[in-house]
Amino acid sequence: xxxxxxxxxxxxxxxxxxxxxxxxxxxxxxxxxxxxxxxxxxxxxxxxxxxxxxxxxxxxxxxxxxxxxxxxxxxxxxxxxxxxxxxxxxxxxxxxxxxxxxxxxxxxxxxxxxxxxxxxxxxxxxxxxxxxxxxxxxxxxxxxxxxxxxxxxxxxxxxxxxxxxxxxxxxxxxxxxxxxxxxxxxxxxxxxx
Amino acid sequence: xxxxxxxxxxxxxxxxxxxxxxxxxxxxxxxxxxxxxxxxxxxxxxxxxxxxxxxxxxxxxxxxxxxxxxxxxxxxxxxxxxxxxxxxxxxxxxxxxxxxxxxxxxxxxxxxxxxxxxxxxxxxxxxxxxxxxxxxxxxxxxxxxxxxxxxxxxxxxxxxxxxxxxxxxxxxxxxxxxxxxxxxxxxxxxxxxxxxxxxx
Numbered sequence: 001x002x003x004x005x006x007x008x009x010x011x012x013x014x015x016x017x018x019x020x021x022x023x024x025x026x027x028x029x030x031x032x033x034x035x036x037x038x039x040x041x042x043x044x045x046x047x048x049x050x051x052x053x054x055x056x057x058x059x060x061x062x063x064x065x066x067x068x069x070x071x072x073x074x075x076x077x078x079x080x081x082x083x084x085x086x087x088x089x090x091x092x093x094x095x096x097x098x099x100x101x102x103x104x105x106x107x108x109x110x111x112x113x114x115x116x117x118x119x120x121x122x123x124x125x126x127x128x129x130x131x132x133x134x135x136x137x138x139x140x141x142x143x144x145x146x147x148x149x150x151x152x153x154x155x156x157x158x159x160x161x162x163x164x165x166x167x168x169x170x171x172x173x174x175x176x177x178x179x180x181x182x183x184x185x186x187x188x189x190x191x192x193x
Numbered sequence: 194x195x196x197x198x199x200x201x202x203x204x205x206x207x208x209x210x211x212x213x214x215x216x217x218x219x220x221x222x223x224x225x226x227x228x229x230x231x232x233x234x235x236x237x238x239x240x241x242x243x244x245x246x247x248x249x250x251x252x253x254x255x256x257x258x259x260x261x262x263x264x265x266x267x268x269x270x271x272x273x274x275x276x277x278x279x280x281x282x283x284x285x286x287x288x289x290x291x292x293x294x295x296x297x298x299x300x301x302x303x304x305x306x307x308x309x310x311x312x313x314x315x316x317x318x319x320x321x322x323x324x325x326x327x328x329x330x331x332x333x334x335x336x337x338x339x340x341x342x343x344x345x346x347x348x349x350x351x352x353x354x355x356x357x358x359x360x361x362x363x364x365x366x367x368x369x370x371x372x373x374x375x376x377x378x379x380x381x382x383x384x385x386x387x388x389x390x391x392x393x
Contacts, residue, residue: 085261086387117261117354144354146385159348160330160388 050139053121054129056114058140062149065141068111069153069165075107076168076193081153081161083115084128088178089162093134095182099189100136106193110136115161118142168192220327223380227253227341230322232286232315235299235306240284240315242341249280250344250371252364253335255328257289257297258305260387263331265353267309270332273349273364274312281336281368285314288323288331293390323389333384336367336377344371347382 048064050057059065071077080096082089093112100110112134116125121140129138143149150157154174157163164175171192179185221227229242242251254270256263274283291298299316306314317323326335336345345367352358367377 117265119354142354144352144358146353147348147351147382150383150385157383158329158388159383159385 053126053140056129056138056140058121058142060142062141062143062152065113065139066152072169074169075109076166076189077109077111078164078166078189079111079113080164081113081115083161084124085116086161092162092179095179095185096136097134098182099185103189108189108193112136112138114138114140116140166192220325221335221343223343223346225343227335227337227343228325229341232317232322235303235311235314240313245282248282249339250368251337252277252281252283253326253337254283254285254332255288255323255326255389256285256332257287257294258301259289259294259296260331262353262386266332266349269349269356271310277368278312283313285311286317286322287314288317288320288328289390290320290392320391328389330384330386330388332386334364336364338371345377345380348384353385
């Protein structure tokens, strides 16, 4: 058992080392004060800026919402991927809403990322939100090149929804199944908060 | 001495972890050979891969009626069928438990096949074939060569929502690779779609 722990720790150290190196590189490239780079950055920023459906922002590219997964503060983030066409997703939305309500005095942030299809935002998502107004923050992601971004959320994401990322600082858990009830979700949150 | 014990134990632990990890994901991987099966087509006839004597390979597509991603791909699947079907039959297999998804039952399958033009749309009622393959979502594609060796697993192409935005059709590029005696690149992608509904 000791050895398993040792090996796991070694793996984790190696993984962390790789990550920080990548981050350093990212920092270097973004802080280069060259006019050309700044121009590129602005164009990219424009590209990542959301449009909107009602008052819900719609992102075309995963890069637009990527910072949501990288917050380094003491807030607990609960990020759930769902869609109106996904029955188990819709079933568990009330659990997230209940968390959002029950923990609003605490450093807890619930974000519901809708993966509804771009061409169905007005016909499916908008009527859904009018019928069932969500009090948690809702964003829409229509990035169609799934194989380019789902691994950035979690390598274990198979390719279906619902999935949920729950994290605070360096502690992070990925759930690739529907929560069976509110208590199951709340237990995870109680442990991490 | 201690060092040797530590190294030996580390290797053993690593092996155990590796074996556990590979066993937990059952099903076929690229390079494995698929087992033939016998399933009922929408016209009532039983279909096996061995029925296709002249096939150069197969496009096995686990799909269904109810999943929006499967619906997005219907026309593209029929397109593949008319383009490659003669040498690479497109075998659609419906793996869902119909008590969970009644709109995927045999009668609805027949209606959908007629509506969109599927030639083969087989019902895997016992969910044995889906388990053998290890498919997890619809649509989930396996491209086999003539020896039933798995050459590609994953999505059909890189743009589910919008056919005009397809940059790579993984299935046709796998077939081209097989034709040219090469390894498909990529040989694996994540199949994006709905989870297959297994009996509880």
